[in-house]
Amino acid sequence: INVKDDKGLQELLHDVHHADIAEILDEVNGDEATYLVRLLDSEQTSEAIMELDEDVREKLLDQLTPLEIAGEIEEMDTDDAVDMIAELDDDIQRAVIDQIEDEEHKADIREMLQYDENSAGGLMAKELVRVKETWTVAGCVREMRRQAEEVTRVHSVYVVNKNDELIGRLSLKDLLTSTTTTKISEIYIPKVDFVNVNDPAEDVAKLMQKYDLEAVPVVDENKRLLGRITIDDIVDFIKDEADKDYQMAAGISQDVDTEDSILTLTRARLPWLFLGLLGGVGAAAIMGGFEEVLQNHVILLLFTPLIAAMAGNVGVQSSAIIVQGLANDDVKGSIGNRLLKEMLLAMLNGAALAIVLFFFVWVSEGAVNYAASISISLFVVIIVAGIIGTFIPLFLHKRGIDPAIATGPFITTSNDIFGILIYLYIAKLILGI
Amino acid sequence: INVKDDKGLQELLHDVHHADIAEILDEVNGDEATYLVRLLDSEQTSEAIMELDEDVREKLLDQLTPLEIAGEIEEMDTDDAVDMIAELDDDIQRAVIDQIEDEEHKADIREMLQYDENSAGGLMAKELVRVKETWTVAGCVREMRRQAEEVTRVHSVYVVNKNDELIGRLSLKDLLTSTTTTKISEIYIPKVDFVNVNDPAEDVAKLMQKYDLEAVPVVDENKRLLGRITIDDIVDFIKDEADKDYQMAAGISQDVDTEDSILTLTRARLPWLFLGLLGGVGAAAIMGGFEEVLQNHVILLLFTPLIAAMAGNVGVQSSAIIVQGLANDDVKGSIGNRLLKEMLLAMLNGAALAIVLFFFVWVSEGAVNYAASISISLFVVIIVAGIIGTFIPLFLHKRGIDPAIATGPFITTSNDIFGILIYLYIAKLILGI
Numbered sequence: 001i002n003v004k005d006d007k008g009l010q011e012l013l014h015d016v017h018h019a020d021i022a023e024i025l026d027e028v029n030g031d032e033a034t035y036l037v038r039l040l041d042s043e044q045t046s047e048a049i050m051e052l053d054e055d056v057r058e059k060l061l062d063q064l065t066p067l068e069i070a071g072e073i074e075e076m077d078t079d080d081a082v083d084m085i086a087e088l089d090d091d092i093q094r095a096v097i098d099q100i101e102d103e104e105h106k107a108d109i110r111e112m113l114q115y116d117e118n119s120a121g122g123l124m125a126k127e128l129v130r131v132k133e134t135w136t137v138a139g140c141v142r143e144m145r146r147q148a149e150e151v152t153r154v155h156s157v158y159v160v161n162k163n164d165e166l167i168g169r170l171s172l173k174d175l176l177t178s179t180t181t182t183k184i185s186e187i188y189i190p191k192v193d194f195v196n197v198n199d200p201a202e203d204v205a206k207l208m209q210k211y212d213l214e215a216v217p218v219v220d221e222n223k224r225l226l227g228r229i230t231i232d233d234i235v236d237f238i239k240d241e242a243d244k245d246y247q248m249a250a251g252i253s254q255d256v257d258t259e260d261s262i263l264t265l266t267r268a269r270l271p272w273l274f275l276g277l278l279g280g281v282g283a284a285a286i287m288g289g290f291e292e293v294l295q296n297h298v299i300l301l302l303f304t305p306l307i308a309a310m311a312g313n314v315g316v317q318s319s320a321i322i323v324q325g326l327a328n329d330d331v332k333g334s335i336g337n338r339l340l341k342e343m344l345l346a347m348l349n350g351a352a353l354a355i356v357l358f359f360f361v362w363v364s365e366g367a368v369n370y371a372a373s374i375s376i377s378l379f380v381v382i383i384v385a386g387i388i389g390t391f392i393p394l395f396l397h398k399r400g401i402d403p404a405i406a407t408g409p410f411i412t413t414s415n416d417i418f419g420i421l422i423y424l425y426i427a428k429l430i431l432g433i
Numbered sequence: 434i435n436v437k438d439d440k441g442l443q444e445l446l447h448d449v450h451h452a453d454i455a456e457i458l459d460e461v462n463g464d465e466a467t468y469l470v471r472l473l474d475s476e477q478t479s480e481a482i483m484e485l486d487e488d489v490r491e492k493l494l495d496q497l498t499p500l501e502i503a504g505e506i507e508e509m510d511t512d513d514a515v516d517m518i519a520e521l522d523d524d525i526q527r528a529v530i531d532q533i534e535d536e537e538h539k540a541d542i543r544e545m546l547q548y549d550e551n552s553a554g555g556l557m558a559k560e561l562v563r564v565k566e567t568w569t570v571a572g573c574v575r576e577m578r579r580q581a582e583e584v585t586r587v588h589s590v591y592v593v594n595k596n597d598e599l600i601g602r603l604s605l606k607d608l609l610t611s612t613t614t615t616k617i618s619e620i621y622i623p624k625v626d627f628v629n630v631n632d633p634a635e636d637v638a639k640l641m642q643k644y645d646l647e648a649v650p651v652v653d654e655n656k657r658l659l660g661r662i663t664i665d666d667i668v669d670f671i672k673d674e675a676d677k678d679y680q681m682a683a684g685i686s687q688d689v690d691t692e693d694s695i696l697t698l699t700r701a702r703l704p705w706l707f708l709g710l711l712g713g714v715g716a717a718a719i720m721g722g723f724e725e726v727l728q729n730h731v732i733l734l735l736f737t738p739l740i741a742a743m744a745g746n747v748g749v750q751s752s753a754i755i756v757q758g759l760a761n762d763d764v765k766g767s768i769g770n771r772l773l774k775e776m777l778l779a780m781l782n783g784a785a786l787a788i789v790l791f792f793f794v795w796v797s798e799g800a801v802n803y804a805a806s807i808s809i810s811l812f813v814v815i816i817v818a819g820i821i822g823t824f825i826p827l828f829l830h831k832r833g834i835d836p837a838i839a840t841g842p843f844i845t846t847s848n849d850i851f852g853i854l855i856y857l858y859i860a861k862l863i864l865g866i
Contacts, residue, residue, distance in 0.1 A: 015624075017644060019643045019644050172605065209668060209669075209672070210452045211450060211452050212665040214647060214664065214665070231647065231664050231665070231668065232645040232647070232664070234668070235642060235664065235667070235668055235671065236642075238668065238671060238672060238675075239642070239671060239675070242671075242672070242675035242676075242679070243675075243757060243761075245679060246675070246678065246679055246682065246753060246757060247753060247754075247757070249679065249682055249683065249753075250682065250749045250750050250752075250753030250754075250840070251746055251749065251750050252750055252753065252754065256754070257754070257757070257758055257761070257763055258754055258755065258757075258758035258763060258764050258765075258771075259758075259763055259765065262774065262777055262778050262781065265754075265778055266778060266781050266782060269750050269778075269782060270782050270785060270786075272746065272750070273743065273746055273747065273750075273782055273786055273815075274786065274789075276742050276743055276746045277739070277743065277786050277789065277790060279739075279742060280736065280738060280739025280740070280742050280743060281739065281790070281793055283735075283738045283739060283742075284735040284736050284738070284739055285797075287734075287735045287738075288735055291731060291735075294731060294734070295731055298724060298727060298728055298731070298734070301720070301727070301731070301734040301737075302716075302717040302720045302721055302724075303713070303717050304734075304737060304738050305713060305716045305717070305720075305737050305738055305741045305849060305853060306710070306712075306713025306714065306716060306717055307713070308738045308741065308742065309709050309712060309713050309716075309741065309745070309845065309846070309849055310706065310709055310710065310713060312742070312745070312845070313684055313705065313706055313709045313842055313845070314706065316683045316684065316841070317683050317684050317685055317702050317705070317706075319683075320679060320680060320682075320683030320685065321680075321683075321685065321689070321690070321691055321698075322691065324676060324679060324680070324690070324691075325690055325691035325692075328676075328690070330690055330691060330692060331691050332691075332692065338691075341695065344695055345695050345698055345699060345702075348695065348699050349699060349702060349703050349706055352703060353703075353706055353707070353710050356707075356710065357710060357714070360714055382706075407683070408749070409746055412742065412745070412746070413742070416738060416742055420738060
């Protein structure tokens with residue numbers, strides 16, 4: 001790159017896979033990346049650009065003219081093209097779309113920009129092989145060859161009627177084994193899974209996983225065939241969702257990674273830490289209210305971090321199981337049953353832990369009344385923490401809010417406060433102070 | 434089911450998808466499920482059985498004879514068959530394998546049982562379409578028809594030489610567009626991604642994701658074609674890994690779900706809670722060591738839960754980002770650089786939080802020296818927690834241990850203790866006590 005040996009580089013990178021070119025673009029600096037994208041064929045770079053991280057891609061596209069971006073887009077499948085265009089500013093978006101030469105591609109992209117990013121429409125691509133039921137096998141193979149030039153990989157062949165409504169699919173096996181004059185209407189399979197263009201992406205992912213589909217056709221309200229979604233887009237979607245839930249549970253609010261700038265990472269982390277700070281201040285205020293009691297019973301104070309930590313741990317466990325169960329659609333039964341089960345579970349765990357703690361405090365401090373009050377509080381706190389950890393995500397889910405926000409810092413912080421409050425009340429009660 | 438109307442049930446369920454039959458099997462009781470499996474065609478039930486949760490399947494298989502299980506296995510692809518057999522006890526395993534009629538299927542299953550479950554060999558299936566380079570297109574199509582009967586879906590057609598070594602793949606497009614007398618050697622694509630049978634499953638998943646592959650051939654050390662892995666198995670693998678990491682971060686040690694029994698859930702959760710209890714007892718012991726100091730400065734004790742919680746939160750954030758980065762292979766640069774970055778980040782967050790806390794304590798308690806010592810400790814604790822949260826997963830990863838175990842309760846507990854220790858030392862220093 002340094003000596004700008006255009007020819008040499010072109011030859012060197014000619015056979016390199018686009019995913020590897022993406023890695024090269026990621027590692028060189030901005031000017032070098034722009035130089036490479038301009039030098040290489042759009043056919044090679046367009047897919048590489050889609051593999052880049054969003055922030056790297058943004059920087060790269062800032063350097064290119066709308067005409068150059070349009071050139072890259074011409075080579076992309078509609079779904080990738082739309083994803084990329086959606087990231088651009090409004091006025092650049094318009095300029096880029098105007099520069100696209102292929103009128104059909106342009107119309108497809110305009111149509112697809114209307115769909116919600118998290119719906120089936122936002123995931124689908126327009127490229128697919130469609131055949132009419134009235135065709136013969138020979139005509140169909142001819143048509144497929146023509147259409148297949150635009151489609152990177154043939155997943156399924158969809159059969160439509162004269163109104164362009166999806167009526168079935170064609171198996172390649174049947175196509176290979178039929179005589180050339182057979183009518184498509186005689187050999188197509190009328191049973192075909194499909195999704196509506198407005199279905200949420202999550203439902204599409206679940207359907208494709210459940211039935212092990214590799215591609216699924218997308219239709220509008222009138223069952224007209226609009227596009228198809230392939231499993232590789234769903235793999236990316238599943239991975240992204242899992243990453244987001246994981247980060248949410250750890251108290252990180254945006255989709256960040258280790259290579260992001262310190263400022264971006266701070267923005268993603270600081271709000272949750274402030275929540276924790278608020279919780280801590282709240283806990284301090286509560287304890288301050290018991291100050292007189294505590295001054296004479298400092299031993300109680302020694303165990304507040306333990307109580308708070310256990311309340312947090314139990315809460316996180318309970319909420320994580322529920323959040324995951326909700327995501328996988330296997331939470332059955334009523335909220336009441338669910339809470340009852342969690343309560344039994346917490347009682348079992350709580351009893352085991354409380355007994356251990358009782359003997360520890362008794363032996364180390366030699367005071368049965370303290371040992372009893374601390375361990376009984378722990379038992380109650382664990383039950384309450386388990387119930388809160390179960391109830392909040394279920395409640396949010398019922399309200400249509402993503403229950404994943406209830407995990408991590410949110411549960412930990414609220415359980416810290418509840419835990420300490422319960423602890424001090426019970427101690428006061430038992431010790432009679 | 435109750436009236437045992439065999440005929441009616443058979444007709445009713447005849448067109449139902451196996452994933453839906455699995456749901457029915459999951460919801461009825463054990464005897465009813467056994468009855469259904471015996472009643473319905475193995476072709477339908479075998480795939481449904483594979484969709485069941487492991488524990489439900491185990492109960493069901495206990496009710497069936499080896500001969501009945503073998504009947505189900507005859508209908509399965511080799512990868513599913515092996516997964517199911519691997520779950521059985523050793524002696525039942527042998528009995529079932531002996532009952533399999535199809536000798537080729539039996540040999541394949543015996544071979545595949547040798548591979549590690551988490552390797553490419555453990556994920557692959559033997560069913561694939563292979564053609565020899567010396568064949569013509571016509572011969573190839575004929576062979577494909579025959580082989581395709583055993584293969585549920587044709588993903589790719591692999592080309593081998595006379596030693597059965599993988600030399601390339603065939604695109605269906607090229608096959609459709611070539612004359613019947615063309616030799617395969619003239620039209621096959623020699624560039625083909627493949628994996629070795631001993632490659633870890635994780636690497637296979639990464640490769641398939643990176644290059645958006647839908648199927649990948651598996652070869653042995655001599656490049657002989659052994660089988661193929663399809664993307665739907667990888668989707669399941671990715672989902673399982675994500676679920677496992679998520680649970681690990683929440684302090685749940687086995688792969689459990691909401692529907693598991695209370696005892697199973699307790700086994701998965703209690704060990705981590707004991708770890709937390711140990712940490713809490715440790716924290717109490719440390720604070721006990723400072724008891725004299727604390728007795729005269731109870732205000733310091735009010736903020737121990739805050740310090741512990743913040744140390745935990747920061748630690749979880751840092752470790753989650755690193756663990757996720759390691760899983761996605763995008764942690765670049767040395768450990769030193771990584772720690773430096775985390776330190777800068779923690780300083781930024783820590784300064785913001787410490788300033789807020791300083792003013793809060795100053796205003797509410799009216800004591801500048803307390804406010805200063807508490808907020809300065811918070812600042813230091815946040816930096817140390819960030820460094821610990823970054824260092825531990827990186828260290829474990831270097832040692833070849835799954836860094837995911839370092840998230841959740843492990844980091845929270847150790848950071849609680851370190852946090853409180855640092856807090857009390859700094860307070861003592863600043864207040865000169």
